[in-house]
Amino acid sequence: MGSAEFLCFEIGHLNNRTQFFICSAGVFFFFLLYGCFQELIFTFEEFRPYGWYLTFMQFCYYTVFSYLETRFRGDTSRKIPLRVYVILALLTVGTMGFSNASLGHLNYATQVIFKCCKLIPVLVGSSLIQRKKYTVLDYIAAALMCLGLIFFILADSKMSPIFDTLGLFNCPITS
Numbered sequence: 001m002g003s004a005e006f007l008c009f010e011i012g013h014l015n016n017r018t019q020f021f022i023c024s025a026g027v028f029f030f031f032l033l034y035g036c037f038q039e040l041i042f043t044f045e046e047f048r049p050y051g052w053y054l055t056f057m058q059f060c061y062y063t064v065f066s067y068l069e070t071r072f073r074g075d076t077s078r079k080i081p082l083r084v085y086v087i088l089a090l091l092t093v094g095t096m097g098f099s100n101a102s103l104g105h106l107n108y109a110t111q112v113i114f115k116c117c118k119l120i121p122v123l124v125g126s127s128l129i130q131r132k133k134y135t136v137l138d139y140i141a142a143a144l145m146c147l148g149l150i151f152f153i154l155a156d157s158k159m160s161p162i163f164d165t166l167g168l169f170n171c172p173i174t175s
Helices: 016-041 045-073 084-100 108-116 117-128 138-159 165-174
Strands: none
Touching: 016 108, 045 084, 084 108, 108 138, 117 138
């Protein structure tokens, strides 16, 4: 078995299935924790306009913690060109920034539903650009997803005090 670490703990001695379960559970746990804190932050009315500031602070912390990790591990060699890091960083900042900015105009549930609907632009884009063929069932599933999204947005705009069309325009950019 090879070397594998999870939160600085060696798990390489465990079988592959157990490693997979531990890593998957960790991803879900921290993703849910991140979502809970993000939703909590944007429940404060005075914080709503500061989505981009939150993104800036997140990336400041990412930079500090990444630097500390590389120093802690003693691994300072670069594996890929700096240009690739810069491109990925800019794309990630844009995605997270627009996502956080949309929370100033939408409630968290609507934003998550929109982000989960990446299937629709992927289906349309790959059909038009790559000439990829899909089954009728795929198109029916996408149409039903659109219909469900329309009903959710209509209901949410009536029920939720936090609903603005500008937030809907920020969401597709985050996909």
